[in-house]
Amino acid sequence: MPDYETHDFDVVVIGAGGAGLRAAIEAKERGLRTAIVCKSLLGKAHTVMAEGGAAAAMGNVWSEDNWQVHFRDTMRGGKMLNNWRMAQLHAQEAPDRIYELERWGALFDRTPDGRILQRDFGGHRYARLAHVGDRTGLELIRTLQQRAVALGIDVFMECKVLRLTRDDQGRVSGAVGYWRPTGEFVAFRAKAVVLATGSIGKSWLYTSNSWESTGDGHAMALWAGADLIDMECVQFHPTGMVWPLSVRGILVTEGVRGDGGVLRNSDGKRFMFDYIPAMFSAETADSEAEGDRWYEDHINNRRPPELLPRDEVARSINSEVKAGRGSPHGGVFLDIATRRSAEYIRRRLPSMYHQFKELAGVDITTEPMEVGPTCHYVMGGIRVDADTAATTVPGLFAAGEVAAGLHGANRLGGNSLSDLLVFGRRAGMAASDFAEGRSGHPEPSGGELEAALAEAEAPFNRSEGESPYDLQADLQKMMQSLVGIIRTESELTEALGELDKLDDRASRMAVSGGRVYNPGWNLATDLPSMLAVSRMVAKGAIERRESRGGHTRDDYPKPDPELGKVNLVQRLGSGGAVTITPEPIPVMPPELQALFEEDSH
Amino acid sequence: MADVTMRVWRGDPGGGDFTDYDMPAVEGEVVLDVIHRIQAGPAPDLACRWNCKAGKCGSCSAEINGLPRLMCMTRMEDLPPDEPVVVAPMRTFPIIRDLVTDVSFNYEMARQVPTFSPGPPEADGTYRMMQQDVERGQEFRKCIECFMCQDICHVIRDHEENKEYFAGPRFFIRYMELESHPLDTNDRRELLRERMGIGMCNITKCCTEVCPEHIKITDNAIIPLKERVVDSSYDPIAWLGRKILRRTKRSAADAAVEQAPPAVPTFEDAPAP
Numbered sequence: 001m002p003d004y005e006t007h008d009f010d011v012v013v014i015g016a017g018g019a020g021l022r023a024a025i026e027a028k029e030r031g032l033r034t035a036i037v038c039k040s041l042l043g044k045a046h047t048v049m050a051e052g053g054a055a056a057a058m059g060n061v062w063s064e065d066n067w068q069v070h071f072r073d074t075m076r077g078g079k080m081l082n083n084w085r086m087a088q089l090h091a092q093e094a095p096d097r098i099y100e101l102e103r104w105g106a107l108f109d110r111t112p113d114g115r116i117l118q119r120d121f122g123g124h125r126y127a128r129l130a131h132v133g134d135r136t137g138l139e140l141i142r143t144l145q146q147r148a149v150a151l152g153i154d155v156f157m158e159c160k161v162l163r164l165t166r167d168d169q170g171r172v173s174g175a176v177g178y179w180r181p182t183g184e185f186v187a188f189r190a191k192a193v194v195l196a197t198g199s200i201g202k203s204w205l206y207t208s209n210s211w212e213s214t215g216d217g218h219a220m221a222l223w224a225g226a227d228l229i230d231m232e233c234v235q236f237h238p239t240g241m242v243w244p245l246s247v248r249g250i251l252v253t254e255g256v257r258g259d260g261g262v263l264r265n266s267d268g269k270r271f272m273f274d275y276i277p278a279m280f281s282a283e284t285a286d287s288e289a290e291g292d293r294w295y296e297d298h299i300n301n302r303r304p305p306e307l308l309p310r311d312e313v314a315r316s317i318n319s320e321v322k323a324g325r326g327s328p329h330g331g332v333f334l335d336i337a338t339r340r341s342a343e344y345i346r347r348r349l350p351s352m353y354h355q356f357k358e359l360a361g362v363d364i365t366t367e368p369m370e371v372g373p374t375c376h377y378v379m380g381g382i383r384v385d386a387d388t389a390a391t392t393v394p395g396l397f398a399a400g401e402v403a404a405g406l407h408g409a410n411r412l413g414g415n416s417l418s419d420l421l422v423f424g425r426r427a428g429m430a431a432s433d434f435a436e437g438r439s440g441h442p443e444p445s446g447g448e449l450e451a452a453l454a455e456a457e458a459p460f461n462r463s464e465g466e467s468p469y470d471l472q473a474d475l476q477k478m479m480q481s482l483v484g485i486i487r488t489e490s491e492l493t494e495a496l497g498e499l500d501k502l503d504d505r506a507s508r509m510a511v512s513g514g515r516v517y518n519p520g521w522n523l524a525t526d527l528p529s530m531l532a533v534s535r536m537v538a539k540g541a542i543e544r545r546e547s548r549g550g551h552t553r554d555d556y557p558k559p560d561p562e563l564g565k566v567n568l569v570q571r572l573g574s575g576g577a578v579t580i581t582p583e584p585i586p587v588m589p590p591e592l593q594a595l596f597e598e599d600s601h
Numbered sequence: 602m603a604d605v606t607m608r609v610w611r612g613d614p615g616g617g618d619f620t621d622y623d624m625p626a627v628e629g630e631v632v633l634d635v636i637h638r639i640q641a642g643p644a645p646d647l648a649c650r651w652n653c654k655a656g657k658c659g660s661c662s663a664e665i666n667g668l669p670r671l672m673c674m675t676r677m678e679d680l681p682p683d684e685p686v687v688v689a690p691m692r693t694f695p696i697i698r699d700l701v702t703d704v705s706f707n708y709e710m711a712r713q714v715p716t717f718s719p720g721p722p723e724a725d726g727t728y729r730m731m732q733q734d735v736e737r738g739q740e741f742r743k744c745i746e747c748f749m750c751q752d753i754c755h756v757i758r759d760h761e762e763n764k765e766y767f768a769g770p771r772f773f774i775r776y777m778e779l780e781s782h783p784l785d786t787n788d789r790r791e792l793l794r795e796r797m798g799i800g801m802c803n804i805t806k807c808c809t810e811v812c813p814e815h816i817k818i819t820d821n822a823i824i825p826l827k828e829r830v831v832d833s834s835y836d837p838i839a840w841l842g843r844k845i846l847r848r849t850k851r852s853a854a855d856a857a858v859e860q861a862p863p864a865v866p867t868f869e870d871a872p873a874p
Contacts, residue, residue: 041650042708043746044658099727105717105782107735107742114729132739138657139742150716157708181697210652244629250655355655358674359631469641513646516613517698520645 002453004176004185009035009154010435011428012175012190014161014217017045018137018420019400019427020196021144022097026428027194028151032435035188036148037156037177039212043145046198046210047420050137051253051351053119053129054421055414056094060115062126062298067091069125072595074415076279077123077309078379078408079549080564081230084588085386086406090415090422097421098130106143108132120258123309123412125283126298134253134351140417159186160525161216163452164193164224164396165444172224172395173442176449178456180522183515185453189442191435194389194427195221195382195398200234200533202472202526204375205480206249208240214526215533217402221382222532222572226391226398229567230380231533232540233409235550236485238313240374242331247359249374252334252352254413256369257306259348260295261336263317264368265325271332272305275316280308311410311549314373318485321372331372337365373485377416379407379550380540383569386586389427392571395434395442399427409549458509459524465510468524475502475530483538488554489545495538503531536578540568543580605677606685607635609647613698620644621685626677632688633661633672636700648699656813659747663700664689669749669811691752706764707748710772715792719784734783740821741778743814744771750808750818756801767798770808770818777822780829790833799826 011027013020016038027034038045057070070091075082098116102108108130109117120127132139148155161177165187174189197217201209222228239252257263265271276284284305285291291304306313317332327333336345342365346353349364356362356369381404382391389397400420407415459465482495506528511521546560547553566582573579607622622639633651640647651661654673661672666680666687680686694702722728750770757763768776776793779785793799806819816822 040652041660041704044652044660046653048658048745049653049655102728103719103722105719105779105785107730107738107782109739110730110732110735112732114731115727117732132742135657135743138745142742146711146714146717149712181701181703210654210658212652246627246630246634247655351657358656359676467641467645469645473641511645517648517701518646519640519648 001450002185002457004187004453006187006189007035009033009188009190011035011192011194011431012037012188013194013196013428014038014175015045015196015198015400015402016042016155017047017196017198017400018140018144018417019424020045020194021141021148022421022424023194023196023397023399023428023431024153025144025147025151026425027432027435028148028153030432032432035154035156035190037159037161037175037188039158039160039180039216041157042155043141045141046213047141047417048138049208049210049251050140050417051134051251052121052255052258053131053136053414054094054098054140054417055121055124055128055412056098056130056418057091057126057128058095058098058116058118058130060111061118065126065128068595070094070128071592073124074406074412075408075596077412078410079559080408081233081548081567081585082408083386083405083586084592085586086423088592089386089426090406090419093422094418097418097425101140101143101421104143104147106139108139119255120295120307121413122254122257122307122313124414129258129414131255133347134255134349136417140420156186160522161220162456162525163448164220165448166224166393166446167443168445170225170394171438171442172393173444176444176452181517183518183521185456187444187449189444191438191442192395192397192431194431195396195402196400196424196427198401200378200530200537201375203475203479203530203534203537204484205476206240207375208237208249208251209375214530216526216529217398218381218536219529219532221391221393221396221398221402222536222570222578224393224396225572226393226396227383228381228536228570229383229404230409230540231378231536231570232544232551232568233379233549234375234537235310235377235379235411236314236373237376238310238317238373239334239371240376241360242327242370242372243329244360250355250359251374251376252369252371253349254310256334256336256349256352259336260339261334262304262306262339263313264333264335265320266327267325270306271320271325272308272313272316275312275319276305276308277312280312284308309410309412311552314485315552317372327370329370331370333368334371335368337367342366377401377411379409379411380404380537383567387426388430389423390430390434395438397427397431397434399423409551455528456525459511459521460515462508462510465508466505468509468511468520468527471502471505471509471527472523472530475527475534478502479534483534483541486552486554487541489542492538492542496535496542499531499535499538506531536570539578539580540570543568543582605635607639608685608687609636609639609700610689611644611647611699612696614696617696617699619687619689630677631673632665632670632675632677632686635677635686636672636688648697648701650701657745659745659813662691662747662749662752664691664752669752671747671749671813674813691748693752693754693758694748704748707746707751707769707771710768711775713768714772714775714779715787715789717779717782717785718787720786728784730783737781737821738778740816741774743816744774745814746771747813749811749813753807753811755805755807756798763798763801766796767801768793770823772797773799773802773826774816774818774822777826780826790830793826794830799823799830802827
């Protein structure tokens with residue numbers, strides 16, 4: 001039995017992106033002993049990558065905007081698979097959360113009268129995204145990080161959590177992991193745990209996600225007995241870089257299109273006009289002239305089709321490339337150079353300007369970018385109560401990307417940063433309530449802690465075996481080709497077979513070297529999560545025999561109204577296998593239902 | 602295809618040395634790509650930090666051919682061909698292993714920054730700030746905390762003993778950001794002079810040269826801070842005022858060395874309803 005150190009807290013937050021920081025701030029302000037545990041250094045979480053902005057109906061640019069319109073946009077963007085109550089709370093509370101950041105030192109871009117400026121984005125009826133150029137995520141994380149530091153929250157940096165532990169009543173009682181800089185094991189005893197571990201994108205070859213996005217929270221919640229829903233709903237962002245190959249997948253912000261950029265095929269045609277779905281035709285321009293006028297006059301013109309929700313744009317790009325009208329490196333062209341002045345582009349999109357200049361040698365003020373879909377975001381995740389972010393396991397809460405419900409089958413750009421703030425805070429509140437009401441000391445039970453340590457150590461005890469790097473590369477290639485943007489039953493079934501083989505290989509992983517900052521070992525401990533999550537995505541994708549939002553089935557190209565009424569719930573069955581069950585989505589009350597019956601324009 | 606030789610420092614706090622790895626060259630790669638291929642091949646336990654691989658998180662700082670650079674933003678084709686690419690950890694911070702250093706000095710300095718403390722809001726509970734007044738602060742908030750400015754700064758690079766009394770360029774821009782924040786009411790000038798070592802910088806601009814975000818650290822933060830600290834330190838009226846009154850900030854545009862260009866709102870910025 002390896003040695004480990006133990007720490008006691010009221011609330012332990014796992015993950016230090018926007019949701020984790022916001023949750024921890026809430027708990028700390030309540031006076032609870034609060035810790036943040038994160039895999040990387042503080043301030044490096046994937047939230048820094050968010051570019052475009054945080055959606056909030058503040059009405060600073062368009063006074064017509066309000067929470068009802070934002071709610072409606074979010075639900076329609078999510079193809080009505082959303083949890084309506086989460087969408088309502090999100091739309092109602094996002095403005096307060098943005099103003100709160102300003103009180104904590106954030107410096108958003110301003111309107112001419114000194115209020116927070118808001119920018120246009122796909123699927124949002126009005127310019128709604130509070131932003132700082134194209135580095136909004138950095139502003140958000142730095143503001144929250146500085147607030148967390150000012151409050152004196154304990155931060156366990158570069159500390160990887162392996163498993164949650166439960167007490168003898170089945171309540172979550174803490175977590176166990178290891179320090180990456182030393183390799184020493186560490187256990188936390190906590191009255192409540194908040195999972196804020198972000199995404200799963202690292203299971204795909206082309207992704208905008210960082211190495212951290214290995215689905216740790218999704219997998220740990222599953223193993224601890226929580227419900228997960230709609231894991232098949234994965235968003236492929238329409239515009240990732242496609243060249244050079246080494247940067248393939250890195251994101252090109254939707255802000256490029258919000259600020260006037262258009263998509264063209266190899267014939268120079270603005271092809272998005274050929275792909276306007278009926279659901280959005282009433283509010284989408286049908287000529288280039290109208291689309292161009294919209295930037296100046298939102299009231300008398302309809303929005304250009306380049307600003308349709310992400311799933312629509314990603315599928316359209318896919319179709320153009322498939323039809324042989326793609327760019328030289330297998331994407332399409334994103335052109336802002338011919339549409340806006342060089343000075344405007346550099347001021348509005350400074351990060352994109354530098355990214356292309358330095359990584360691809362492309363000057364976006366004079367040349368088009370080559371872009372294509374990249375795995376970006378998972379809408380599915382841990383099932384939570386809308387008001388409290390409570391999972392189905394007592395003492396366990398989840399917020400941000402690891403939680404599901406708000407975005408339904410497809411997320412609108414800008415709704416992620418506001419999601420982190422709104423539900424990060426709510427998770428912190430509810431976790432604090434739970435911790436305050438909990439009796440007795442939280443203790444691990446049932447040998448879970450010891451088993452987790454033994455599993456983590458095992459690759460060191462094999463003198464030879466599978467390389468974790470090879471395993472990860474093979475998983476990424478397999479998921480990219482069989483569980484990608486367009487799916488079919490035969491390929492998904494094949495993927496499950498491949499996952500069986502990969503699971504078997506994972507049980508024979510071997511690593512060399514010591515425990516101190518050993519990336520091979522660190523990857524070996526991430527792979528169980530990646531494999532568990534990949535399996536959930538593939539299983540969900542088989543069962544959802546329709547196309548909806550981010551989930552596109554070649555063999556079922558249309559939405560099925562019956563499947564639109566259910567979440568696909570995955571949980572650990574009694575035999576240890578994961579079961580999948582359709583369960584009805586919560587029904588919207590009539591006053592909210594009425595918002596969808598109004599004239600759409 | 603031709604090989605590249607990567608000369609990578611391997612070691613721990615007890616010492617170490619450079620190891621050569623001959624790797625096939627691949628078109629379009631950055632240094633971090635080749636490091637990753639070394640991990641997936643000959644050296645699976647080669648330690649390096651990285652996260653976003655897009656120049657946005659500031660994790661993969663190293664010294665490449667002797668200069669602090671982000672590994673993810675250094676293209677192989679921009680380095681001299683036919684010479685080994687030398688990759689070493691940042692020298693100013695203690696070694697953990699290989700390319701990973703203990704940067705906790707920076708987190709300690711962050712902890713010591715007196716907090717942002719805004720004045721009262723408008724009647725509607727929100728704040729008004731003009732774009733030209735937030736732009737100076739926004740320049741500093743571009744900082745991705747790669748800590749390369751701290752690494753290159755000779756005040757601490759070879760003088761461990763100075764670390765206790767020197768916040769370093771990264772935190773000078775943080776202090777200047779707060780100084781120029783239109784809403785902030787805290788006064789940090791005495792702290793900067795007495796404890797954070799603003800006087801120790803002799804303006805060699807090494808920090809500005811290595812900043813991957815092209816922040817004008819010396820001109821726009823360190824020099825103005827030095828002036829403010831001197832002003833407050835030697836002006837008895839200002840000293841008295843500071844003791845008696847909560848001081849009122851000037852706007853960022855007034856305070857900066859260079860006058861910020863006037864921001865002329867265009868229709869592109871804010872479409873008129």
